[in-house]
Structures are given as C-alpha cells and as structure tokens.
Amino acid sequence: MLSEKDFIAVNYTSFVQNGSFEWSAPSNIALVKYWGKKENQIPANPSVSFTLNNCKTITKLKFEKKENNGAFSFDLLFEGQPKPDFRPKIEKFLQRTEQYLPFLKEYHFVIDTQNTFPHSSGIASSASGMAALAMNFMSLEKQLNPQMDDAYFYAKASFLARLGSGSACRSVKGNVVVWGEHRDFTESTNLYGVEFPYVLHNNFKNYQDTILLVDKGEKQVSSTVGHELMHGHPFAQQRFAQAHENLSKLKDALASGDLDAFIKITESEALTLHSMMMTSMPYFILMKPNTLEIINRIWKFRNETNIPVCFTLDAGANVHVLYPENDKVKVLEFIKNELVAYCQNSQYICDEIGNGAQQIA
Numbered sequence: 001m002l003s004e005k006d007f008i009a010v011n012y013t014s015f016v017q018n019g020s021f022e023w024s025a026p027s028n029i030a031l032v033k034y035w036g037k038k039e040n041q042i043p044a045n046p047s048v049s050f051t052l053n054n055c056k057t058i059t060k061l062k063f064e065k066k067e068n069n070g071a072f073s074f075d076l077l078f079e080g081q082p083k084p085d086f087r088p089k090i091e092k093f094l095q096r097t098e099q100y101l102p103f104l105k106e107y108h109f110v111i112d113t114q115n116t117f118p119h120s121s122g123i124a125s126s127a128s129g130m131a132a133l134a135m136n137f138m139s140l141e142k143q144l145n146p147q148m149d150d151a152y153f154y155a156k157a158s159f160l161a162r163l164g165s166g167s168a169c170r171s172v173k174g175n176v177v178v179w180g181e182h183r184d185f186t187e188s189t190n191l192y193g194v195e196f197p198y199v200l201h202n203n204f205k206n207y208q209d210t211i212l213l214v215d216k217g218e219k220q221v222s223s224t225v226g227h228e229l230m231h232g233h234p235f236a237q238q239r240f241a242q243a244h245e246n247l248s249k250l251k252d253a254l255a256s257g258d259l260d261a262f263i264k265i266t267e268s269e270a271l272t273l274h275s276m277m278m279t280s281m282p283y284f285i286l287m288k289p290n291t292l293e294i295i296n297r298i299w300k301f302r303n304e305t306n307i308p309v310c311f312t313l314d315a316g317a318n319v320h321v322l323y324p325e326n327d328k329v330k331v332l333e334f335i336k337n338e339l340v341a342y343c344q345n346s347q348y349i350c351d352e353i354g355n356g357a358q359q360i361a
Ligand code: PMV
Pocket: 029, 030, 032, 033, 034, 035, 047, 126, 165, 166, 167, 168, 223, 224, 227, 273, 314, 315
C-alpha cells in the first residue's frame, strides 16, 4: 500500500516540451455509499462501487512548456466550446494536486472534454471528469519519469482524482472498486481506490445498470454541502459503523453470488443515504414522486417474477436499476412498459459494469 509521501514526485529524468494525451474515464455507481468526509478528501467511511462502461468523460490534454512558471495556465473546452463555469473546479484541482505534480505551472494546457451522456442529465460528471483529467496528468508525469510502473501510475491517478472529487477515485479501475480503509480488505486505503480483491461471482459478470432519468434539474444540494452536513449529524457515527458492516456483507455476496443479500444491502444503502439527507439540518428530500413510483414498481415486479432486479440512488432523484445480464430482455421490457413513463422525456441510459479508464491512441 502506498502512503501520501509516495505521491510526492521525485526528480524527473526526462524533458518534455509539448504533446498531447487522451483518456476516457467512466462514471461509477456506489453500492455502499460514501457520505461524509474529513479534511483533504478523506472519507468518513469506506465505500464500494461498480465502475460503469458507457457513461464516460473523454478528455484530451494538450500541453506546451511555457516561459513563466508563476501561475496555472489553461484553456478549457467542453464539447468544443469554452466553458467558464467549469474553470473554478479545474483551478481548485490544480491547486490541490500541485504538490504532487510539481510541473503543473511549467506548462500551458488545453483541456478539451466531452461526456458520452447528455449534459445536465442529473448524472454527475465530476467522477468521470476528474478521473479522466487525472489520467492525462499521469501520462505526462510518466513521460517525465519513464521508470514509473503501472501499479504506481494507476494508484496515483486515483489519488489525484480523489482530490478533485472523492468518488472519482473509484473511476480509474474496474469492475468493482473499494475506497477507504476496511478490515476485510488488507490493501484498502483512504487515499485511493483499489480493485475488489476477491473473485467476482459469475452472477455479477456484466451486471446491468439502467439509469432512469427522473429529474434532470440542477442538484438541490451539492455533494460538498451534503458531506458537510454529516458533521454533527445525530446519526453520523452509527451510519459510519453501518457502512463498515454493509461492506463486509456485500463482499461476501459479491464473492458467493448471493443476489438476495446483494439486493438487501444495496437498496438499504440507497435509502440510508437519502435518510441521512432527510435527517440533517437543514434537511432535504432528493427523491421525487416518480422516484418512489419506480421503487414500488420494481418491488412489485420482483415479487411477482422472482427476477433479482433492484435499485440504487445517487444524491438525486434518478434511479439506477441493477440486474444480472441473464435477465436483460425481461427487465428491459419491464422498464419500457412500466418505468419509462416516470422518466423525464422518457429518457434512460443503458449501462453495465466496465473496466475503468482507457487511453485513446
Ligand atoms: O464524490 P462526491 O464528493 O461528489 O460524493 C459522492 C457521493 C455519492 O455519490 C452520493 C455516493 C458515492 O459514494 O458515490
């Protein structure tokens, strides 16, 4: 396991004048949720997620050595157009990562980014976006230090992505990623995400995630504010302890293929996340009436058919419908016949678990 000191760059052995890289990084969906953090993006509890496959950010990074090393210098394009609203997030990312990437002020960067999922679909792009950016900076660091090995490359990319947005550290690798110290995972750390170290049961191979877009509006609470509300939350300590227990149980379910246990933990985690928001001060309800309609219809369908389909939620109204690949035809028919009516403009996205960030040649 690497420590924070290991990520402080050594003296670089190569000189790089200019160039470009391009990486895609996927979104991820947490099963055991991260909600609450300490200083420097350290999670208050461990979490585990499925890495997705289709919902991705693709980011090209061009760089050119510059004369003056006094400040960060970058152009930011989103889908080919300048995007001033995204600049503060990038600026903050550069500030937080500079001590680990000491070359950041030596180059002018052009960051050219796009998502494969619709903009403002309510799907957070911060995880995929920060992961894609971190991969590119690591490619540049690897040119400056060609001896770097792959294990370090990916661990540091996840470490940097975490500094941009906590859950982004789980978007570097696939298919199942654990982030945060946990007794059952000897390599687990608060500093970066690690691949699930047990064999994933066949029931979960190509596990499906159909994302129902219930409400595409701006998020009512940013995750920064949400995490903050766990400080002094009356149920915080209980919740953090529960996340540890749920991660143990989920580990067993993922390894043994126990779909009933998987469903219980996953749905309970989603509702717990929302309960934390409903019981904080100020309080929020992030579900919409259609979210509840969908949940009830999933429960009814599961009872009637015995098909092991379940849901999870992010910090918003959209519903992730999770199910085994074997049941894809029947579940998609159910979604089209019964659930699409509750989606905004009938929109949904078909995704499944995937392998993490990929370099684009
Ligand atoms: O990565 P952040 O700070 O945007 O927090 C994400 C928190 C949840 O998406 C609600 C849960 C999780 O573990 O991904």
